[in-house]
Amino acid sequence: MTDQQRRFVSTNRRVREDRRFVAGAGRYVADLDMPGTLHVALVASTAPAARILGIDASEALAMEGVVDVLTGEELSAAVTPLMNGLDTPLVRRFPLAVGQIRYAGEWVAAVVAESRALAEDAAEKVRVRTEALPFVIDAEAALEPDATPVHPEHGSNLLLDRTFDWGPVAEDFAAAEERLSLRVTWGRNSTVPIETFGVIARWNPWEEMLDVWASIQMPKYADQIARALKLPGNAVRVHYDVDVGGSYGVKRGIKHTVLVAYLARKLGRPVRLIEDRLENMRAGDAQGPERIFDIDVAFDRDGTVRSMKMRALDNAGAYAGRAPFQLGKPIGAIVGPYRIGSVQYRAMSVTTNKAVQEAVRGFGQAPTNYAIETMMDRVAAHLGIDRLELRRRNLIRAEEFPYTIPSGSTYDSGDYHTVIDKVLAHADYEALKAERDRLRAEGLCAGIGIAACLEPSGGNSSFEPLLNEKNRTSTWMEGSRVTIDALGFVTVAIHTTSSGQGHETLAATVVGEELGIDPDRIRVTRPDSLSSLPGNSPVGSRMAIMLGGAAARAARNLKRQLVAIGAHAMGIDPDTASYEAGTITAPDGRSIGWDELVDIGHRRFHDLPSGTNPGLTASFIQQVPTGVALPKDGKVQMYPCYSFEFHLVLMAFDPVLAKPEIRRYVIGHDCGTVINPHIVRGMTLGGIAHGIGAALLEEFTYDEGGQLMTQSFLDYLMPSSHEVPSVEIVHHCTPSPLTEFGQKGSGESGYLGAPAAISGAVQDALSPWGVTVDKLPLRMSTISDTIADAETAA
Amino acid sequence: MKPAQFDYARPKTVEEACGILAADMDARVLAGGQTLVPMLAMRLSRPSVLVDITRIAGLQGIACSDDTVEIGAVTRQAAALASEVIRAEVPLLAKALRHVGHPPTRCRGTVGGSVAHGDPSAEIPLAVTVLGAEIVFVGEDGEEERFAPEDFFIGPMLTTAPMGGLLTRLVFPRRAAAPTGTGFREVASRRSDYAFASAGAQVVLNADGTCAEARLGIGSVGDTPVAVDISGLSGTRLTAQDIRGAVVEALSDLETVDDLHATASYRKRAAVRLAELALAEARDDALEQAG
Structure with missing residues (x-):
């Protein structure tokens, strides 16, 4: 057609x-008005790790309007542990802490009352007696042999440590003319929707039916509820006609749901839990990947990148959940848009005493793209080759599709060179460089950032059987x-x-x-x-x-x-x-x-x-196009379709104040056939705003005492309309041969490349001082201090 | 995020308000509520009674006398920002107000509330400090008590506000007839965040274009907004070198600390840079008036 x-x-x-x-x-979960509804507030842990010696709820229960106080001990006896993606059965997770607290903010008890305000009043009266335990916050520290395991039963903090060798890595490294190593760090950011997670559960004993209304975005939600509560699958009815006020991956409130569903059955009344911002930020279990990448790259003097060894160490937080799978999805685009012939990839996930990591837009792809693109910039700098030219020499060419990468995925289609050409022509790249140089002459720091990356789309779940052999999922x-x-x-x-x-x-x-x-x-x-x-x-x-x-x-x-x-x-x-x-x-x-x-x-x-x-x-x-085979020899076809985006950014800032200002933002975007242009545009602009946050502002920061410092929008800094520039979108369409209309995915666009491009622009702006930046978010204060230190040293 | 229980009072007169405040140590004044209400929601503030002063007659409005401009404490920041009188007669305050929060918060937030709260990074207290405005309280006995900024702001969110007293108005000096330029600069992560450093400056020129008077204040960096002595600029032509020399010397012993978002060294360098920029802006503004 x-x-x-x-x-x-x-x-x-x-x-x-x-x-x-x-x-x-809109009709959101908090808008639903059900007669007789009870409200939940949580008693949160103040310590990052502690043994629970006792919970005294007598004072709370004596208050008028307070109906129940639920502890982890009671709940865990009645429900099965929440779903765990990996085969780590001793890393058990329940909606409330059982016996041991594993992060500051973790829910220790749930107070049920006639109103939310009463529940909060009563939550303050619940006395939790604890004995402090050692804790670990940093992923590398968690790996140390003497580190205290977050789950003593599991024996260590290591959830996952898999090394994949795809192609002749050793030979390619031996044959390459040059190599270099780098480390980059992706800070713990997330998507933080304005609507927090909320859920209402109602049990009808005459129908033996659990009805659930929730602000949810999660596969197999009803199945997970039924399994946890040991109910037949047909006794759980999730109502999908509820508007969800933003998610981008994180609205996975299974622990909230199991909690209120248990209470609804126990108490015989509808029970609702709408997270407030504090509950959401510190214990909504909705923080994103936090990752250290160590990369060795082998390349020739003409710029050909032959091989890459990447170790990704991810801080999963206190429980496993699906977080480790976010190391698996990027395997489907582990070489980005480049013809890299062989790859060694070591995926490591560790537990720490931080809040639990959840799926975030791109499911691990944005951090990986940031690592790959920073690597390409470093190779270019090492060889003295223009960053664009280096990319051009390595990009997969249009005539090479379908193109199979070393890790086993076949890219369906693309025309990367043309997209880049269109962006450069639109932006007038030479003029943009002249503008950067003019800004520099004015005494400003000015830099151009570029990022070329892929958006794997059409989500199957091939990373599940790849990382957990007991999982035989081959349809999604x-x-x-x-x-x-x-x-x-x-x-x-x-x-x-x-x-x-x-x-x-x-x-x-x-x-x-x-x-x-x-x-x-x-x-x-x-x-x-x-x-x-x-x-x-x-x-x-x-x-x-x-x-x-x-x-x-x-x-x-x-x-x-x-x-x-x-x-x-x-x-x-x-x-x-x-x-x-x-x-x-x-x-x-x-x-x-x-x-x-x-x-x-x-x-x-x-x-x-x-x-x-x-x-x-x-x-x-x-069925997912291409998604039929289980992994073989550590290789698998991950998502079927591959959208492409190319970011070009000009930034400028005062060398002392270092407030990064985006002067120009152009993105070339190819998601195949666009079904609705307004929707794709909105997703792309929103994704770029999200990426600006990840690059410059947003981080869930824990202090040395294991306390979350960024518990509200006062300190967790989301970009506002002042920080998000107007973005120029250059369209291109390479239809997918695998889909009905040639469409590919677009829901993660922008976020996947913006952090890499912005980091690259800051790096370019700092090039006159010969310093490097390698950690996101790039705080103003860090940029300014880096320049000041370089000037002092000079 | 539901406030702990509190009582609510809405007095009609200053006298009535002061009576409630004097009778109860844990009573708190509610004006625009842009800081207090979020603190209530997070239970960081747990007053016994909120004394809503927004309906008291006479606490709102802007009046000009021979030497001064008086601003009622409950005057909304948006109203002050829109005021021709303030723009003409207290231009530094007009510039500072543009940086206060954002339009929705300025519609509720009050000029007096910001001063009474005493946040060291707030813009209105900085303008008050640079210009030496008077902070006027009325006590339970109905007597007025006037404070100079340096006697009023004594620490982060810490002031010498009298017990049982109510901040009723601010008295700013009117600008001089001679060319008077102002500059206000700040830097923050995002437009409406608490500033890492801020600087307000005002210069008055002599007929020959030299500096007759220069004022500078720094916000956000220390425990309070501070007025900085840069009288050494008087008599100079306010060249970039003049300004730089004076600022670097004046700010050499600025004390500050690291926090989550910024290091102390960054704040200090930023303060110097912003002070230079604010003074240069003030000079250019004044020169333009001088023609």
């Missing part, structure tokens, strides 16, 4: 969800159903919550495209989990591909029924009939219209072709 033939896909149609959000008419399907009602109106069902990705617009657009019907006339619904087709939620930059594919193909199945009905009515072979905007036309020009087709489908069984079901409905369950 070419662009010219498309009526709705890629056109500038408004995003249907925006109307209710802009009008303030998504389903959709399309129905034409007896009045002839079309409804599409999607089976997940959305946190701003515009899935209603996506589904309506592709179904409208297939059926030739105006998408604005198509209804999109979200059945609850028990009425849903199988799916895996909007993670891994997958929904344009997976939900888009499922909805389009469900619509195509339905269209096939319409064609069969129409052909039968006209007495012709269905293969000779044509479908156009709801009308079936025979080769001789006769036609049969929508109303007639609907009438036959819904009322006239006698007019249906034999073997056709009455009623007009069809569904499709989409």
